[in-house]
Amino acid sequence: MASRMRPLVLSASTAVSALGQGAAAQGEALAARRGGLRPNDFEPAVGGWIGRVAGVEDVTLPPELAAYDCRNNRLAAMALAADGFAEAVAEAREAYGAGRIALILGTSTSGITAAEEAYRQRDPESGTLPAGFDYGRTQDLASLAGYVRAALGLRGPSLVVSTACASSARAFMDAAQLIQTGICDAAVVGGADSLCRMTLQGFAALELISPTACRPCDAARSGISIGEAAGFALLERAEAPRRDGGAGPRLALLGAGASSDGYHMSSPHPRGAGAIAAMRQALASASLAPDAVDWVHLHGTGTRANDAMEDMAVMAVCGADTPCSSTKAYTGHTLGACGILETVLAGQCLERGFVAGCLDVTEPDPAFQSRVATANLERPLRYVLSNSFGFGGINCSLVLGSPP
Template sequence: MQSAFSPLALAAVSAVSAMGTGLAATRQSLQDRTGGLRPADAEDHPAHWVGRVPEATSVNLPPELARYDCRNNRLAELALRQDGFADGVAAAKTRYGAERIAVILGTSTSGIAETEAAYRRRAEGQTTLPVDFDFAATHDLFSLSRYLRARLGLSGPALTISTACTSGARSFMEAEVLIRAGLCDAAVVGGVDTLCRMTLQGFGSLALLSQGPTRPCAADRDGITVGEAAGLALLVRAEDAAPGTVLVLGAGASSDGHHMSSPHPEGLGAVTAMRAALDSAGLRPEEIGYINLHGTGTRANDAMEDRAVTHVFGAGTPCSSTKGWTGHTLGASGALEAIIAALCIQDGLVPGCLGVEQVDPDFRSDVVTENRRMPLQRVLSNSFGFGGSNCSLVLGRQEAGA
């Protein structure tokens, strides 16, 4: 089967979520099965539980970039400081040149919390927002990419993707297109999203918020727990990376347009995205060792994904959702879970769903509820979003001599 995707290596990665700050904390949380979801604060109403990153509150941006100060960019800055990520980008800049590195990031709400705060700061009867509120540098969707581009001293192509919960995953796809087209040699990709009232109230109005920590795939699951996270990756051509480096081997996307907030009940768009990802990687379904489900914890989404996964892979491929650890981190989830998939490959770990005593008896896929140790060469990571946006990534290990 001819591949239509140029494999890209994850030359550097960083992850910050409710699981912890940095890759070591993320790994430990997965291995110890200790999730990061906590009871919500009063400001999080109507949510009962959230996946918060407390450290984001105290992060300071460089003084010369102070105009970009908002929680979303602070969380991005926190991720930049972990796991030698900024140093990895600096080395790539020396090798390729600042103008040859793209910045492609996903977010669904960007710095909307800053706008919410600006509205609350208005005096009684005042209709205009405070004069010190900088929409372009904080709330605007491009704020995130502008900030990281300036912070890292890059001058290549830059864009922000906002396709709901597939945003972070789509950044990997767009990077492959730009690198294959010769428009750049490397790309900083990923996703960053932070807690805000609009998101919590929105999911509350849809009656989708869980009463306790979210339990994807459980027979008694009752909804999502909203979280916040930053997942960043530096992508380079496979031949530019060392043997053993995890690669993005393929990607597929679709838009089924079934409903604004509900998935197609049979998962037709999900099936299309998964098949496209396999085809682009030149792989058969049986060559995937583990599937990281989108697995939000809602009745409809999890049931749809089970049908779609079984349709493509049958009932024998281990699968699970890691949102029980992190909550649903929206536009960051696809990037964060791609990084988690890379860690699973490196560690030979299939992380079983947290808090699930009984899998939905109607499910036919092999939903894992306890951690399994097993060699993993290829992992598929799913992301599905509002409006019928679907994206699947295939990750695998770089072999010696490849």
């Protein structure tokens, strides 16, 4: 059963996605209803549209961390450089000590693009990989934590969570447990997932890639558009002393829930049983009634199956009055990074006071019973329920809102 969660504040947060670099760029794009998808120029044979981050190819890592160079860590570097995030972590390091800040990051494929390139450069005779390929600092899951830990000068325990598309949402829960037990005083949470051929070809094999830009919740939706993103948040106890002397944190993690479908490896439970359980636990851990939720930020991938089951789950938990929508048509499905990216997006919506309605929906699926927002709804928001579901039937739901 879900136990009551003590609220944690996000005293700093940042993200990079196809919408741009930094939290403000994400918020401005949502407010202006300006999507970031473009035709697939990363693996053209797969077709469809992608959420590609501009400028990744031009990023260079600091010389002492050059061994970590891969597309995934370049995305992480872009996020770390925005929103004064690294500076905020440095202040927390001063306050708590580097050994008291944990690092909990999510990724599904880490730096696998480095391995994809290395395989194409194998020795034709022996099949060996090129000498420059550094498995442990690129392809391995530990690569992301190794890079970020060194870049931020952290010395607390690290974890790299990999639960497919629920990875960075699950990272928040794992971090909250470490803070609750007193293993650490604060945690840098988040994650990164970058475009790679494995994922694009994998989803193509499952026939889940939309030939056009994805349109979650639309009657004519036909699959996902894959994107890439990185994002981080500095998570601390709500009662921790403020260091900025200003207005203090504006975003808090108030509750979290998780479940397994136990149903199928790549299809969600058709009636959303696992999604319902995760959402209910998240609300219970925040001691929040379902009708207090101002917006359900859907996982909303754009596949027939996900959106249909999620509509049922939202109806079962919140009913037909609560607006719900997906932001995947803005950013693409950023896989293991979607939990942190969508937390930052929700933070922007809370701050600016609007529900980000689905983009490019011409006709919401008439079979849906929940209240799908297809335009932005200007209104003050207090509580956002944000969903992330992954392959293998792993579900996570987070309650975000203003600090208590």
